[in-house]
Amino acid sequence: MAHAHHKIDSNTVDFQVDPVVLELGQRFVDAGHELSLVGGPVRDLFLGRTSPDLDFTTDATPDQTVALIKKWADNFWEIGRAFGTIGMRKSGFQIEITTYRAEAYDPESRKPVVAFGTSLTDDLLRRDFTINAMALRLPSLELIDPFGGVRDLNAAVLATPASPEASFSDDPLRMMRAARFASQLGISVHDDVRLAMSQMAERINIISAERVREELVKLICGAHPRVGVDLLVDTGLAEFVLPEVSALRLESDEHHRHKDVYQHSLQVLEQAAALETDADGAVPAPDFVLRFAALMHDVGKPATRRFEPGGAVSFRHHDMVGSKLTAKRMKTLRFDNDTIKAVARLVELHMRFYGYGDAGWSDSAVRRYVADAGPLLDRLHRLTRSDVTTRNQRKAERLAFAYDDLEDRIAVLREQESLDAVRPDLDGARIMAILNLRPGPVVGRAYKFLLEERMEHGPLQPDDAEARLHAWWAEQPEAAPPVPEAAEPPADVELSPNEESK
Known part of the structure; x- marks a missing residue:
């Protein structure tokens, strides 16, 4: 970070601010008010970063602010008026101007109790951190830093x-x-x-x-x-x-029979973030889904830990358990369904690769891996590679080599088949035409059968696919000819009383 490498001297900093900022400051001063750029944008000036979002604070009331900006701004809104905030757009900047505040939260409530103040210093005092409690008075560009924000940035x-x-x-x-x-x-x-x-x-x-x-x-x-x-x-x-992450700090047993799951998870998170690609790549950085899956991938381990005879430790099905725990936590945190499904699916699939290096996979298994990952495949590649934190160099190299091999296999199959959208060789309409069926569950079963055939054997010629479909259909109960109903007795035959009562 900028502040970590060289000392910032606020006396020698040349604040380069957009003319829009100075123009706005001049409008307020001309009307007898104070206006200061405040918070994150001021901190970012020291860090050499710019932001299109600008926050200002003023002694003007919301009514006075609206009067000053309504003809000057490209457009403005009053949605935060109750909190003293007027928002606007001007020359590509999103701007918020807030009246000085002396704000407190009711200890039992989530809602802030708003009281407007008259002092810039008091307003800065109620901000979250000293590095965000600096202001740049406008249009003079005088730095107001009563609580040592520059000092703390330097430190x-x-x-x-x-x-x-x-x-x-x-x-x-x-x-x-x-x-x-x-x-x-x-x-x-x-x-x-x-x-x-x-x-x-x-x-x-x-x-x-x-x-x-x-x-x-x-x-x-x-x-x-x-x-x-x-x-x-x-x-x-x-x-x-995130109690599931705290729980990863499993108490170590005296024989150190397993590595620290918590530190391992943090390392996997770091390694996954390092494997993201730039904006034009397969997984643009930063990618929340990949990173959060990396952090959560082993949260099923505490619940599944077993000490086996002979001293080994096992975590059977921790991938499935972890997937459920992850989805539950994300629902509690009100994530959207698509994000929940993506992260939980990656956690569920993160162990799938293991065994590939030892046993080797058939083409069918590779197809299933791609199909199960679906649009998450590029993330799954990165998560699986990140999940290697062993200090054993030979083991790490063997796993990396095996995964390289799997990716090569996927690339070769992609060349030969349209792997990304593995579908049956016959679609639903064709299945119904061949078997003379109406839409319904049976068509779904036929479709699923052909999808399994496609997974197992790769693309089939239409004639071959049709022959397999007919063979499958012949074994289905719906294909059997209807059993003729018992014939009605002729009208002139009388039934005995015993037969009538049957």
Whole structure:
């Protein structure tokens, strides 16, 4: 990070801000108000990054702000007005201007209690961290840094302007944000912050699942996700947010018969992130689905651990158990169904490759691997390769060689067959025409049979496929000729009373 490599001297920093920022500042000053660029955009100026989203703070009320910008902005909206925020767009920038606040959370509620303030310093005091509590007064570009944000950027440490207890009481989500910033910026947290996170971890329960999820996604997609996850686990926050990951810290037995599943999972997460490709590649970075599957891939191990006779440890079916646990946790965190299915499927499939190197696979098995992975195949390749953390160089090389071989086999079969969309050689309409069937479950069974044939034997000629379909159909109960019903007795035959009652 920029701050980790050279000292920042705020006296010599030449703040390059867009003319739009200066123009907006001048409008407020001319009307007798204060306006400052604040928070993330100011921090990013020190880190040499620019953002199209700009946050400002002012002593003007929301009404006064609207009056000043409504003719100047390209468009504006008042959706955050109750919190003192007016949003707008201007020259490609998304801008939010918020009236100085003295905000507190009701300890028992998720909703902030908003009180407008009159002082920039008081407004900065109630922000989450010192590195986000700096302001650039406009249009003079004077840096306002009452709580040592530049100092903490230089030290690469996260601290709070007020006491961490007061800050986290105001908004417990800030504890998640601490872990997120640790991941994004690769910085450590101040001892006081870490202690407050540990003592107040349970308070995260009053925050909505959606807000927790948003921070978690940013953390997992950060440049240093291992740092962020480790902070969640160390402080006990993960017990409430991702308890399955905390549970990976299996107590080590005295004979060290298995490696540390938790540290292994963090390493797999790091290795998976390193295998992502650039935006034009198969898995553009950062990829939440791949990274989260890497973190969660072994969460089924604690529930399936068995000590076998002879001292071995087994984790049978931990892939299936882990897949279910992962889906359940993601539902609790209100992830969308597509994301849940993708991550859970990768966890379920992460062991499928093992055994390939020893036994070798038939073409049929390779086809099934591709078909089961579907659109997740490129991620599954990366997850499986990442899941090798052994220090045994020969074993690592053998697994890598085997996976290279599997990918080569997939490439060869792709050349010969359209592997990405393995379908039966006859479609539903053709099946119905050949067997003279109407749409219904039987057609589905016939389709499934032909799909199995396609998996097992590769593409078939139409005549061959048709012959196999006929052979299959001959063995189905529906294909048997109907049994004739018992003939009615002739009308002139009288039934005896005994026969009538039968």
